[in-house]
Amino acid sequence: MAESNTDTKSSNQMWGGRFASGPDAIMEEINASIGFDKKLFAQDIRGSIAHATMLAHQGIISSDDKDKIVHGLNTILSEIESGNFEFSRRLEDIHMNIEARLATLIGPAAGRLHTARSRNDQVALDFRLWVKEELEKTEKMLTGLIAAFLDRAEEHAESVMPGFTHLQTAQPVTFGHHCMAYVEMFGRDRSRVRHAIEHLDESPIGAAALAGTGYPIDRHMTAKALGFREPTRNSIDTVSDRDFAIEFLAIAAISGMHLSRLAEEIVIWSTPQFGFVRLSDAFSTGSSIMPQKKNPDAAELVRAKTGRINGSLIALLTIMKGLPLAYSKDMQEDKEQVFDAAESLELAIAAMTGMVRDMTVNTARMKAAAGSGFSTATDLADWLVREAGLPFRDAHHVTGRAVALAESKGCDLAELPLADLQAIHPDITDKVYDVLTVEASVASRKSFGGTAPSEVRKQIAFWRARN
Numbered sequence: 001m002a003e004s005n006t007d008t009k010s011s012n013q014m015w016g017g018r019f020a021s022g023p024d025a026i027m028e029e030i031n032a033s034i035g036f037d038k039k040l041f042a043q044d045i046r047g048s049i050a051h052a053t054m055l056a057h058q059g060i061i062s063s064d065d066k067d068k069i070v071h072g073l074n075t076i077l078s079e080i081e082s083g084n085f086e087f088s089r090r091l092e093d094i095h096m097n098i099e100a101r102l103a104t105l106i107g108p109a110a111g112r113l114h115t116a117r118s119r120n121d122q123v124a125l126d127f128r129l130w131v132k133e134e135l136e137k138t139e140k141m142l143t144g145l146i147a148a149f150l151d152r153a154e155e156h157a158e159s160v161m162p163g164f165t166h167l168q169t170a171q172p173v174t175f176g177h178h179c180m181a182y183v184e185m186f187g188r189d190r191s192r193v194r195h196a197i198e199h200l201d202e203s204p205i206g207a208a209a210l211a212g213t214g215y216p217i218d219r220h221m222t223a224k225a226l227g228f229r230e231p232t233r234n235s236i237d238t239v240s241d242r243d244f245a246i247e248f249l250a251i252a253a254i255s256g257m258h259l260s261r262l263a264e265e266i267v268i269w270s271t272p273q274f275g276f277v278r279l280s281d282a283f284s285t286g287s288s289i290m291p292q293k294k295n296p297d298a299a300e301l302v303r304a305k306t307g308r309i310n311g312s313l314i315a316l317l318t319i320m321k322g323l324p325l326a327y328s329k330d331m332q333e334d335k336e337q338v339f340d341a342a343e344s345l346e347l348a349i350a351a352m353t354g355m356v357r358d359m360t361v362n363t364a365r366m367k368a369a370a371g372s373g374f375s376t377a378t379d380l381a382d383w384l385v386r387e388a389g390l391p392f393r394d395a396h397h398v399t400g401r402a403v404a405l406a407e408s409k410g411c412d413l414a415e416l417p418l419a420d421l422q423a424i425h426p427d428i429t430d431k432v433y434d435v436l437t438v439e440a441s442v443a444s445r446k447s448f449g450g451t452a453p454s455e456v457r458k459q460i461a462f463w464r465a466r467n
Contacts, residue, residue: 207238
């Protein structure tokens, strides 16, 4: 176990000479952030090593002090990663905890680390690095989810199912086409992630408290060392900006909404009334009282996670909406929202990727449902336009009469005798039956992005090339 990083003097030493005594218990409780910002330890140490290296390169601190600082920081990193670091609430945050421990390890040289920086630009750096890493992780997870959908789409490029509007049977589509709709959704999410990474790819360190610094620092050097494209360009904006965190939460909320829509469909599809898909026991639970039940709990929990993510976005927007430039302590409340949303999003994407790969698709049940509700009515109207030369509105009226007749007879359109159809319009021939099956309907939708199996396969090939 490492030594305690609370020095033998009161922690109020960290406050400087302005305060005669430390904050009381209430102030300590409201002010401390170490309970959650300790998650930033790796980013804080990484930033400090880059900063110390730059200070030595610029001749602001000695190479000997830099070597001591870097060695001490790497020691602290090992202690935290191994669980042998004692975090202290009295030292407020991750920065002060690490700085105090560094002072214990290397002595006065530790005091030189904070030259030409402030906790304001330090936390902006730590948080930005963390969000960037989280976005990169999210990008990989979304790529995995898209890959799962591409596999299912390819497997079911010809599997017919009902397409819905208003949750009412509309027109036949293929399950592969339906899967590709989610590929498009999550593809847009991934695009937003990539754009967000580009937006935040600027290094805050060196902005100091809000005005920059008089020391001859090299912010381009630290930006490069930390993997950023360039330094930020305005010190006031730098320390007061949390757009990168808000953008992450907005992306998480949109992606969470997409996941929730998919979860809702899985919940509906897995009911006995639909019976389109079945989840294995790995993603389902039973009832404590009804032995026949198999509940899609994983999908339901994904659906619920969206509420937490949305709440985090609204919370941070509300925190930031009234803050004057530059930094205010309110901004300490930014991290818990982002950490919670990131955890929820990661879990939801992982669970949904698992469910997409796990679910068994009942193609026979889907096909039977695809023909219900007179789903090929539009195909009849299109045939009348194409073959009989009717204006579409007239064809729509004729088709409506045919649907009413089929409904009264309790049969599908394809089961109506030709004589009945010709009684509605004399130009209808027996060729109309070629378009009244669900397979023919689906195969005819060859417009770009349509549901025809040939078009679905083209889109699968396009996405495989870019995934």
